[in-house]
Amino acid sequence: MIVAFEPRVQDSRWRWMLTPVLALVAALVVMALVFLFIGVNPAAVYSQIIETSLTADYALGDTLAKATPLILTSLAVAFAFKMKVLSIGAEGQLLFGAIFATSAAIFLDGQPMVVVLPGTLAAGALGGIVWALIPGFLAAYAGVSIVITTLLLNFVATLFATYLIFGSASFLTENLYNFPQGREITREAWLSNIGSQSVTWGLAIALAAAVVVWCVFSLTRFGYNMKVTGDSQKAARYSGVNVKMMIILVMVGSGTLAGLAGAVEVAGRTHALDPHGLALGLGYTGIAVAVLARFRPLGIVIVSVLIAALINSGSALQSLSDNKVPAEIVDVMVGVTLIFALMGEVFVRNRLRFRFGHGRPMTGLAQVSDV
Amino acid sequence: MFDISWTLTFAAAIASGTPIVFAGLGALLSERVGVVNLGVEGIMLVGAVTSVAVYGATGSVQLAFLAAGIAGFIAGLLLCIVTITFRSNQIVAGLAITIFLTGVSVFAGSSLATDIRLPTPEEVALPLLSDIPFIGQVLFNHDVYVYSSWLLALVLSLFLFRTRPGLVARSLGENPQAAAALGVRVNLQRYGYVSVGGALIGFGGGYVAIAILGYWTGEATVGGLGWIAIALVIFASWRPIRLVAGAYVFGLIFQANFASQAAGYSFIPASFLSMLPYIITIAVLTILSLTRGRATGVVPAALGVPYHPGER
Numbered sequence: 001m002i003v004a005f006e007p008r009v010q011d012s013r014w015r016w017m018l019t020p021v022l023a024l025v026a027a028l029v030v031m032a033l034v035f036l037f038i039g040v041n042p043a044a045v046y047s048q049i050i051e052t053s054l055t056a057d058y059a060l061g062d063t064l065a066k067a068t069p070l071i072l073t074s075l076a077v078a079f080a081f082k083m084k085v086l087s088i089g090a091e092g093q094l095l096f097g098a099i100f101a102t103s104a105a106i107f108l109d110g111q112p113m114v115v116v117l118p119g120t121l122a123a124g125a126l127g128g129i130v131w132a133l134i135p136g137f138l139a140a141y142a143g144v145s146i147v148i149t150t151l152l153l154n155f156v157a158t159l160f161a162t163y164l165i166f167g168s169a170s171f172l173t174e175n176l177y178n179f180p181q182g183r184e185i186t187r188e189a190w191l192s193n194i195g196s197q198s199v200t201w202g203l204a205i206a207l208a209a210a211v212v213v214w215c216v217f218s219l220t221r222f223g224y225n226m227k228v229t230g231d232s233q234k235a236a237r238y239s240g241v242n243v244k245m246m247i248i249l250v251m252v253g254s255g256t257l258a259g260l261a262g263a264v265e266v267a268g269r270t271h272a273l274d275p276h277g278l279a280l281g282l283g284y285t286g287i288a289v290a291v292l293a294r295f296r297p298l299g300i301v302i303v304s305v306l307i308a309a310l311i312n313s314g315s316a317l318q319s320l321s322d323n324k325v326p327a328e329i330v331d332v333m334v335g336v337t338l339i340f341a342l343m344g345e346v347f348v349r350n351r352l353r354f355r356f357g358h359g360r361p362m363t364g365l366a367q368v369s370d371v
Numbered sequence: 372m373f374d375i376s377w378t379l380t381f382a383a384a385i386a387s388g389t390p391i392v393f394a395g396l397g398a399l400l401s402e403r404v405g406v407v408n409l410g411v412e413g414i415m416l417v418g419a420v421t422s423v424a425v426y427g428a429t430g431s432v433q434l435a436f437l438a439a440g441i442a443g444f445i446a447g448l449l450l451c452i453v454t455i456t457f458r459s460n461q462i463v464a465g466l467a468i469t470i471f472l473t474g475v476s477v478f479a480g481s482s483l484a485t486d487i488r489l490p491t492p493e494e495v496a497l498p499l500l501s502d503i504p505f506i507g508q509v510l511f512n513h514d515v516y517v518y519s520s521w522l523l524a525l526v527l528s529l530f531l532f533r534t535r536p537g538l539v540a541r542s543l544g545e546n547p548q549a550a551a552a553l554g555v556r557v558n559l560q561r562y563g564y565v566s567v568g569g570a571l572i573g574f575g576g577g578y579v580a581i582a583i584l585g586y587w588t589g590e591a592t593v594g595g596l597g598w599i600a601i602a603l604v605i606f607a608s609w610r611p612i613r614l615v616a617g618a619y620v621f622g623l624i625f626q627a628n629f630a631s632q633a634a635g636y637s638f639i640p641a642s643f644l645s646m647l648p649y650i651i652t653i654a655v656l657t658i659l660s661l662t663r664g665r666a667t668g669v670v671p672a673a674l675g676v677p678y679h680p681g682e683r
Contacts, residue, residue: 038482086462138653143660147462151409152602152649155595163642284466291463328477328590335471342459342467343452 005350015348020292020303023340031333040325045317052316053309061197067308068199068268069094071206071301072261073286075213076128078295080146080254082217083246084230089135089150090258091283092157093128097262099161100127102172102182102273105189105266116188121205121263128259129252131157136251140244146251154283165273172273182272191268202264207301209257214297216253226250258283285311288338307334380626381509385517387583388622390415390575390593392520394600395607395614396527397443397571402604403531404564405544405673406454409465411572412597413472414446416590418576420476420483423587427487435489436516436577443573446472447566454677455558455565461675469597473590480587489585492516516578521615523571528611540564544671547678557678575600602652608659608669621648 032042053063073090080087104123108116135149164172165182174183191200217223229236229246236243261282266273289307293299314327394411401408408414418439426435446468453464492514501511531537540560542550547557579593580586599621606621607614628641659669 331474338467343457
């Protein structure tokens with residue numbers, strides 16, 4: 001028997017939307033088997049996740065607070081991917097956003113809130129742009145792969161932030177109990193909480209960013225040019241698009257979003273530059289979210305909340321059955337879901353054909369059995 | 372210059388460069404056949420946790436090292452299934468595998484006994500060679516795994532550049548369509564090489580657990596070495612012997628950090644020294660791009676390009 005993938009002629013929207021849902025269901029089933037294997041009741045784990053991330057007091061607020069930077073970092077990934085540019089630099093751009101935002105907040109100390117808060121957020125966006133422009137220029141003018149440069153610059157950014165806090169006595173730090181840590185920023189730069197919940201108005205910024213990104217993608221000439229350039233640089237060039245400039249602009253947009261994530265973390269949660277307390281890993285999780293959401297802004301908001309719920313329930317899971325379920329089980333779940341979703345995509349783009357007997361399928365068909 | 376502390380620093384640089392020799396060679400093999408492996412960090416973690424678990428169960432260091440390779444092989448197979456059979460984006464699949472395997476390793480590691488300590492492997496001084504002043508002590512007084520990593524690099528280099536199957540392997544990363552036209556089963560061969568590459572990456576993780584740390588301490592066991600190994604492949608411009616030399620340059624940078632901190636002077640802050648491997652790699656990549664590395668054969672031309680039979 002020959003099993004073959006045959007490319008589908010028509011792209012179907014519902015199949016794209018179904019893939020991540022089925023991937024999540026498959027991941028939950030597989031994880032349930034794992035929990036049974038180690039002697040933990042899966043129902044207990046899943047109800048614990050729902051309780052700690054959604055139904056308990058303040059749980060939903062905490063989940064939305066966690067989702068806020070995640071929405072922004074995954075939008076950053078999706079923005080670049082609109083032009084088929086895979087940037088994995090949201091992590092480093094987030095850190096530079098945080099460094100710039102903290103610096104601005106400290107510099108603007110004493111000014112009224114209408115100056116300090118917008119200044120802090122704008123500085124955060126600028127920090128992200130600065131760090132995104134390095135791979136942007138290298139790609140546009142030297143043809144260097146954005147994947148690798150953005151990846152490597154993440155580690156440089158982490159080390160730089162570590163240096164600012166622990167290796168230097170800069171204006172960003174203060175000594176508390178003889179232990180260096182980030183200097184707390186002025187209250188005028190804090191994003192206030194929504195009601196009594198832990199989620200701040202940063203969420204509104206993230207949601208507004210999602211709307212803006214959707215508008216850029218769907219309504220503007222620039223969004224259309226991004227799509228054309230991503231599909232074929234040659235075609236874009238013939239139609240008069242400046243491809244080098246597009247690469248730079250796409251990185252500016254992506255960096256703005258990631259930098260804002262850093263600013264929102266500083267202004268809304270950590271209130272200081274703290275490389276260990278900052279949302280480390282949110283840049284990478286943002287890629288997972290963007291892929292699961294098929295790089296669509298609305299989908300990103302939904303998937304971010306789901307993943308944030310999972311992350312927030314991690315520590316509560318440890319209390320279940322003598323520490324048999326460590327918080328890292330959340331990484332396993334995200335990883336399994338992502339792998340299933342990636343594997344599912346082939347069924348969206350192609351249909352499976354089974355052929356019996358001999359004879360090769362028509363040319364143009366790829367064969368699974370022929371790996 | 373030849374005093375004892377310098378000798379020790381250089382010898383330690385070689386030891387601390389060895390995990391990225393193994394992992395880098397694995398990533399190199401994978402990239403040479405056209406598959407980017409961004410799962411290195413996760414695969415190293417799986418190798419490390421497996422070797423600690425196997426040592427805890429059997430008490431044999433050799434078995435522990437071997438098990439790390441087997442675990443890496445299976446992880447490499449997983450990458451193949453996702454990227455080759457299911458044709459996913461290699462970059463995203465690699466990151467997904469790192470997220471997944473990091474979680475799996477920490478999950479598995481949390482059920483390990485906390486008191487497993489692996490004995491440091493004995494140093495074997497090579498006769499005659501180790502008597503050479505300075506160089507002998509730096510190069511020829513290490514454990515057997517260091518020597519095996521040299522042998523591995525040599526074999527890999529000879530295989531890739533001096534044998535016919537090696538030529539075919541490289542053609543998978545240069546022009547898979549042409550290879551297929553000559554009757555090579557591209558995806559089957561990629562499966563083999565990427566999985567073997569996974570085994571080498573697993574050895575890298577195993578070496579950290581066995582010789583450098585001697586125990587399992589969660590995600591920090593590997594602590595970013597996997598990403599440095601990916602950078603190292605570029606730094607070495609996809610050449611196995613250069614990769615060994617590059618690994619020791621990076622190893623020296625790790626050691627310089629410790630040395631300058633221990634000596635209490637810091638004319639270059641430790642963080643900036645640690646940035647060097649990444650910054651140098653970006654510089655090398657830029658030079659390769661400006662000199663048209665893909666066109667001139669330094670960079671595998673079909674690197675990262677999936678091969679779907681029937682699509683030309």
